[in-house]
Amino acid sequence: MNNISMIIEAVGYIGSILVVVSMLMSSVIRIRIVNTIGSGIFAVYALIIKSYPTALMNLCLVAINIYNLRKLMKKEQSFEIADGNINDSMLSYMINYYYNDIMKYFPKFKNDIMNQDLVYIVYCKGCPVGVMIGKNIGDNTAKISLDYSIPTYRDCSVGKYLFSKLTEKGINKVVFMEEDSEVHKDYLCKMGFIKEKDKYVKIL
DSSP: OOOHHHHHHHHHHHHHHHHHHHHTOOOOHHHHHHHHHHHHHHHHHHHTOOHHHHHHHHHHHHHHHHHHHHHHHGGGGGGEEEEOOOTTOOOOOOHHTHHOOOOOOOTTGGGSSSOOOOOEEEEEETTTEEEEEEOOTTTTTEEEEEEEEEEGGTTTHHHHHHOOOOOOOOGEEEEEEEEGTTTTTHHHHHTTTTEEETTEEOOO
């Protein structure tokens, strides 16, 4: 096998591996993105080896993924926010169902839940996809102890949508304490939080 043949085979393997890896992801957007790349690479491989039915199938997958990605990117328009309370049955269901995942990102949350007085649940087409729990500490400021999106919607701007709606709830500033933020500090920076001494702060 000459070098060109080896390169062509490598292209086919890379495309196949990316398609398989995409199926192992929990985030819908990541699945679509990686699957699109993998299908595109495999379509090129199929064209090179003149396997036109395989190329056509993968090009169709690319088109389908792009179409669905555009829909997912617009999903913020279908989000809705609802007030809850700490004894809300929907809140209890979400926390219990995603408990292990929540504890990975908010390990101290369970120790302070009953002291919280702000609860907002984000829905998409009637299904709960995110929740924020915190405490009003005065001056239109909320100290947040939980800002969680379910894995499938973790890249779908649930947090961005929620923060955009908090001013309607009379909240102009949100705070995460540094000791509660170590695992998700990259997320906080992405959301526009600024580090101030022992906390992260976002002005809405």
